[in-house]
Amino acid sequence: MASDAHGETLALREQFDSEEQQKDASTLGMWIFLITEIMFFGGMFLAYSVYRNFYPHVFAVASSSMNAIIGATNTGVLLCSSFTMVMAVRAAQLGQRKIIILFLVLTLILGIAFLGLKAYEWNVKFEEHHVPGPAFHLDGVDTQGPAQIFFSMYFAMTGLHALHMVVGVGILTWLIIATYKGRFTAGYMTPVDIAGLYWHFVDIIWIFLFPLLYLIDRHLG
Amino acid sequence: MATERVDSVKTYAAVWIVLLILTALTTAVAYVDLGAFSVVAALVIAVVKMLLVALFFMHLRHSTHLTRLVVTGGLVWLMILLLLSFADFMTRGWVGVPGR
Amino acid sequence: MKSWLLTKDHKRIAVLYLATVTLFFFLGGAFATLIRVELLTPQGGLVSSETYNKLFTMHGVTMVFFFLIPSIPATLGNFFLPLMIGARDLAFPRINLLSWYLLVIGGLLALFAMLAGGVDTGWTFYTPYSTTYSNSWVIATALGIFVAGFSSILTGLNFIVTVHRMRAPGMTWFRMPLFVWSMYATSLIQVLGTPVLAVTLVLVFCERVFHIGIFDPALGGDPVLFQHLFWFYSHPAVYIMVLPGMGVISEVISVFSRKSVFGYAFVAFSSVAIAVLGFLVWGHHLFVSTQSVYAGMVFSFLSYFVAIPSAIKVFNWTATLYKGSISFATPMLYAFGFIGLFTIGGLTGLFVASLGIDVHVTDTYFVIAHFHYIMVGGTIMAYMAGMHYWWPKMTGRMYPEGWAKLSALVIFLGFNLTFFPQFILGYLGMPRRYHVYPDEFQVLHVLSTAGASVLAVGYLMPMIYFIWSLRYGALAPANPWGATGLEWKTASPPPVHNFDEAPVVTHEAYDYSTVMGEVIEVG
């Protein structure tokens, strides 16, 4: 890993003295970016908690109208993708290029599967008139307003989560191409590592969204 | 941080299986009437899952103090947002005057 | 041209920022001028109510999001943070350039909104007015602020990583100049606070476009929730606006009294303390919003905690002067102005943090006066101090000292004439955001407008002589003030990679005995 300060290697940028410094900087940068993401989703979690606290009954009814099977399956899919992602990172640590690609592709497929299920779910919501708007209607509650708020939060939260997934899918695609072209070596795998952090973070968000949106007081319904 | 710590496939696989089991568990538990503890159970399981992902998949357990500080900071700030907001929402009506 | 637009050099990016925020300052200033002229008469003859509402909204939006928040961090911070810690550049130069582009894109979106018809929600975008009732360009403006927010986040992220990872050998945390400490604290706020504003704007956006009812009371939503989310960012944001200024003042006070800042560690930690405590007080903007009484008390109580670190700073700066060798160069004059006006602004912050007083003065000109004292009297003074102090380093030219001193004086006088009467107006009950007002308030409004014209002249002067000095100013030596920072150890202006020889730090900051040998007299 010894490269001189004004490194001519592909990887080392001129503002850094060493690759180690560069990697530390990138990793720290990514973690800081992730806490901005925590705060970003945090705003929505706040809104969600406030309204759930205002309208517990409506939220329970609305939540029970979700398909928990799809929700649980999707959670599983995402967890599997996290596993394949971490395997890709591991392969990168060991410098096994083919295996990196294999696992990245698997992750990509799982990510797309998640988005597919999500799209299917949204489509169902459309047909059931659970999309906020003039046509909105939820059976089982009398006051449609709070119910609509639940679904507004649902769409905002899952929508922004899905947006992050789409970005993740883009990153994965780029990584696969770059790995294929041989950009990464055992000495320089920072992008894979960092993409991994991002992907797991998006997974963690979903770990919270799933029980909060799909599983409120299921025993009632 | 001279050399990367490489975890074994076994560790990763174990964590992965546990995560899947926890997902099944949280789903199942939702159908049981635990009263107010339903939320608690759901959140506890979610937090455990989060910790597993963060510590193992995101390598937090091998990472520097600084990284851990950053993560803790992020969570603390989230708590500030939630708790101080709820200082309002939970105490509304305490004086028994509408809007106060 | 192309070399500038694609540059990754933090110094050039800083200059790009400088040009951008200056533009927005004069735009915001033009809106302010129109506001003040309009308020000359109680009956509001110059513009319609609708236009007036757009004026103060666009004034607030421009000044806050496109001028003051990026001002010191993105110009002086960008230019000097790497230099002061002995780095070749920021950790992520490409992200740095991206931040600038984001600011420009955000600014263009906001400008588009202004040209297309303007926004009239107030810079605070309170719901349900902003989501349901306003038929102005809320979406484009919100989008602009959203994008500019990411510029701010990325700048903060870049600075934090740079401070952690790029310090020169020997540059320990407690050898860092206080400006770096304050930029670090500022960055923390940018990173932790701005995302919440971003998501709030997304929710407003969704609500406005799809009418889905997240804050809509008609559907059972809570408009006060919006206020919590907004101020969770926007209160800490006021420290984004003032902490960098405090950093500049620490440098300037030290250099021009040729003494180490009194209680260095206290000043350094107070920056971080302000950044942290600043997140605990946002509810003091909601005292009469129907927030619960107890929450009001908690937030009032916590507000006083954030005042203490500010007090510590003010006292330490003043104590630094004691037995110093005090020069009256322009940056120092501005620094004096800053301390005085920030003190007044901060102390009146204590008034509005007191529940009993705030119920009466909230949403009146008292609040307007409070924050202009800090933001204009404080931060802009500090910004001017920093601009004069570092101008020789940035451009390699000296500014004309006489003119500079004159403009500092004009700004100080004009400022007080503009905003002092507003404290009285506010306590008398003059509500803010009023286009027409009862006759009895006119005298004070006229005074304020008179002051604003003096102030405008004061701001135009530096604009002219700075540009003049680019061509005709005397050539600046490497260290014209006898300062200790690493930025003065390299040429004026610095070479592309900042230092010809990688610096190694062996002394604490502000050790003037090390530079006395190289002091060069300046006129």
Next chain:
Amino acid sequence: MGSLPLFPEQASTIAPEVDHLLYYLLTVAVFFTLLIFGAIFYFAIRYRRRSERELPHVIHGGLTLEVLWSVIPFGLTMVMFSWGASIFFTESRPPADALQIYAVGKQWMWKLQHLEGQREINELHIPMGRAVRLTMTSEDVIHSFFVPAFRTKEDVVPGRYSTTWFQPTKPGKYHLFCAEYCGTNHSRMIGWIYVMEPRDYENWVSGGGPTGSLADEGGRLFESLACSNCHKPDGSGRCPNLVGLFGRIVQLSNGSTVVADEAYIRESILQPTAKIVAGYQPLMPTFQGLVTEEGVLELVEYIKSLGPKPGAPAGANVPVVVPHQQ
């Protein structure tokens, strides 16, 4: 124009208290401002640079000083906090015998209703010396009810009730402002408060509303909206008896309790399913969109008039200290 006052008129019991707190704050502020300005001037002149070569002694700091100038200001601010909070607490709790008046804000006017049925727009007549309690709501955006001479202000929020109160001490005519930005004519959403001698007020108010008292009006609405079909005065049928409801603690079906205040009654009418009374079914339809905010206030007043909580004076607000969620 004419004379240039520096302080607004003091016309309520709370006004002098607020002003006293202000004097305290001014004293502290002026003291520190003079201290800092004075020190800067003195040091700057006393220690001005006399030669380019001079190098002052290094002073690193002093712990005693740091502690002193943290602790003393902190003590001073704690006085600001507790004094301000105590005034605020008073401002938040109207006395039990306050005169009830309702206010509805709307772009861009104030609509005020007296119990006796008098209605006013942008004007409010009140008796001197008597505490007045306003229950307020908005039909559209947030407004704020601000009377500088009384030093009171409270936002008026759509979708909920807010409360403010004051006790005028001086007859006269005072500004009423809308202090929360509410759109184009925000600055024209102003009016006057007329504080009258109690006897004049009696005359004014007994001039009578065009349609009778607010409660009567509410009773009529109760009939025409067919509330009375379900809610029978004898409590028969599947609906709760509303007699004596106001101020009572209501047991809800989810086990919690709530005090039947104005906000609860409003919610029962507009969002009946939000809180279900224990032992009843969520049968009640929502009246959202069928009744204006003013109408709701009339209904509230009617239900209040249906009989007090045993032992309490009529129309009184019974302060209750039972925690409940909202």
